[in-house]
Amino acid sequence: MNTAVDTRSRTGEGVTTGYRPDGRTGLPAVDVQRKLFTTRFKADKGSHLAIKDPEVCRDCEAKPCLYFCPAEVYKWEEGRITIAFEGCLECGTCRIGCPFGNIDWRYPRGGFGVQYKFG
Amino acid sequence: MPEKFDVIVVGAGPAGITAAYCLAREGLKVILIERGEQPGTKNVMGGVLYRQMLDEIIPGFWKQAPLERHVIDQQWWVLSEDSALKVGQRTAVHDREPYNAFTVLRAKFDRWYAAQAVKQGALLITETVVTRLLRDTSGRVIGVETDRPDGQLLANAVIVSEGANTLVLEASGLRARPRADTMAVAVKEVISLPREVIENRFQLQGDQGAVIEFFGDSTLGMVGNAFIYTNRESLSVGLGAMISDFQRRRVRPHELLERFKQHPVVAPLVAGxxxxxxxAHMIPEGGYEAMPPLYGDGFLVCGDAAGMVIAVHREGSNLAITSGRLAAETVVEAARAGDFSARRLAAYREKLQASYVLQDLRQYRHTTPVIEKIPQFLGVYPSLVNRALQEFLTVDGVPKKVKEKKILRMILKERPVTALIGDAWRAWRAFI
Structure with missing residues (x-):
């Protein structure tokens, strides 16, 4: 496999990695950029995603968007959520998964965004 | 004055293309609106396409469509951390024309299928996002708004086949945002391998194909599963689980996928x-109870947008195709009567009820909620059954009677008798 993998397991800090209570089941760390590199994008100038109210993210303890997004579009940097919309796979998971419905989610303009070759 | 059509179809996936194809064939003026550069560039599925539903519409389509392999071998592997219990069938029956199912890559397939609708006379517009439905003062749907300048279009009926992301339905007040425990997210990689390697590895000849579904450890017990499907010169390798599970478990889908690919019984299949x-793509898995209204004054809803997925049977595109056909039939009848009211379009629901679509969705209406409520189905039993089998298959001089007792103790330690009975009852209720 070309995908960079190291076997550090992400345990501790309240992060459950397996269903086993002993937490033995580790998850490999994955460089999602290397995965996204195989996917074709036609990025628009502006973002099709936006945080409605940054205060809500600040108060959100779980911040599940940092985990469930398959493209790791969302990062927590210097006290706010940043959005790497260029690598968005347009699945819509964040719109459904944000516990506060705090993501303003539109499709990219017609013709822009992800361009699957195989699908 | 915006241009007026008989029918506007929102989204060129299996449901929308089918509807546009059937409507155009009957001579209706139909426009198919797609947001991608081409039909298919935004579309993803596992991808197994069942033949029968499309064969009814385009007889012998499988002789010309860009398909990958016809499926002769279907397997279900129950994974623990280090083992797999394998169940499946390889049948010569599915190796015979006209075949049962095919593996497909949607970017290629959808583009081909949309071209067939265009040949029938449908007007295809790409790179255009439909943002909402237009209604008149009585609330009747009379057209759509798009992201193009002067982007309004009018029609007697709108078929909403926008897929799993129901933005148009929501923006038009026809449904609320779906809940996280009714939607799954799936990630997939297309992994290329030489033809001969695939055929040797999966014991296939020519265009024969194999599909494997994986349960248990592949999703760390979350409600979902992983899969490997053989294409001609690649494998489709992916997994999906409920968004609510990803929320709770703080697991990254792509990390789970990488872990799956490293599993000792999976790694040799994808090696090299x-x-x-x-x-990545979402799958509406809420089933019957989570479906939006299927019709109203001037509109009908098909495919994923209508929640037409039977996850336990890996069915979705077939329901989409059938619903697209039935929506088109309904609209053709409505056009003859000159009546596009909800009362007339209710015939669509009746047709779905008379078909496998709503009958199957109804039968499996408890499946997702029940499995979600019982995490041990995918979280405990897969590991337990593999450990029991390991114990039984390990020949180590321990008498069989002693082994049987050990296995029984192991099972009862995880699930007491009452819990086992309860689980069995709920499993029965979930599927039957």
């Missing part, structure tokens, strides 16, 4: 392959 594309 080169990832060609990485993708």
């Amino acid at each position: 392959g080169e990832p060609k594309e990485y993708m």
Whole structure:
């Protein structure tokens, strides 16, 4: 496999990695950029995603968007959520998964965004 | 004055293309609106396409469509951390024309299928996002708004086949945002391998194909599963689980996928392959109870947008195709009567009820909620059954009677008798 993998397991800090209570089941760390590199994008100038109210993210303890997004579009940097919309796979998971419905989610303009070759 | 059509179809996936194809064939003026550069560039599925539903519409389509392999071998592997219990069938019956199912890559397939609708006379507009439905003062749907300048279009009926992301339905007040425990997210990689390697590894000849579904450890017990499907010169390798599970468990879908590919029984199947594309898509798995209204004054809803997925049977595109056909039939009848009211379009629901679509969705209406409520189905039993089998298959001089007792103790330690009975009852209720 070309995908960079190291076997550090992400345990501790309240992060459950397996269903086993002993937490033995580790998850490999994955460089999602290397995965996204195989996917074709036609990025628009502006973002099709936006945080409605940054205060809500600040108060959100779980911040599940940092985990469930398959493209790791969302990062927590210097006290706010940043959005790497260029690598968005347009699945819509964040719109459904944000516990506060705090993501303003539109499709990219017609013709822009992800361009699957195989699908 | 915006241009007026008989019918506007929102989204060129299996449901929308089918509807546009059937409407155009009957001579209606139909426009198919797609947001991608081409039909298919935004579309993802596992991808197994069942033949029968499309064969009814385009007889012999499988002789000309860009398909990958016809499926002769279907397997279900129950994974623990280190083992797999394998169940499946390889049948010569599915090796015979006209075949049962095919593996497909949607970017190629949808483009071909949309071209067939265009040949029938449908007007295809790409790179255009439909943002909402237009209604008149009585609330009747009379057209759509798009992201193009002067982007309003009018029609007697709108078929909403926008897929799993129901933005148009929501923006038009026809449904609320779906809940996280009714939607799954799936990630997939297309991994290229030489033809001969695939055929040797999966014991296939020519265009024969194999599909494997994986349960248990592949999703760390979350409600969902992983899969490997053989294409001609690649494998589709992916997994999906409920968004609510990803929320709770703080697991990254792509990390789970990588872990799956490293599983000792999976790694040899994907070894040496080169990832060609990485993708993600949502699947509406809420079933019957989570479906939006299927019709109203001037509109009908088809496919994923209507929640027409039977996850336990890996069915979705077939329901989409059938619903697209039935929506088209309903609209053709409505056009003859000159009546596009909800009362007339209710015939669509009746047709779905008379078909497998709503009958199957109804039968499996408890499946997702019940499995979600019982995490041990995918979280405990897969590991337990593998440990029991390991114990039984390990020949180590321990008498069989002693082994049987050990296995029984192991099972009862995880699930007491009452819990086992309860689980069995709920499993029965979930599927039957």
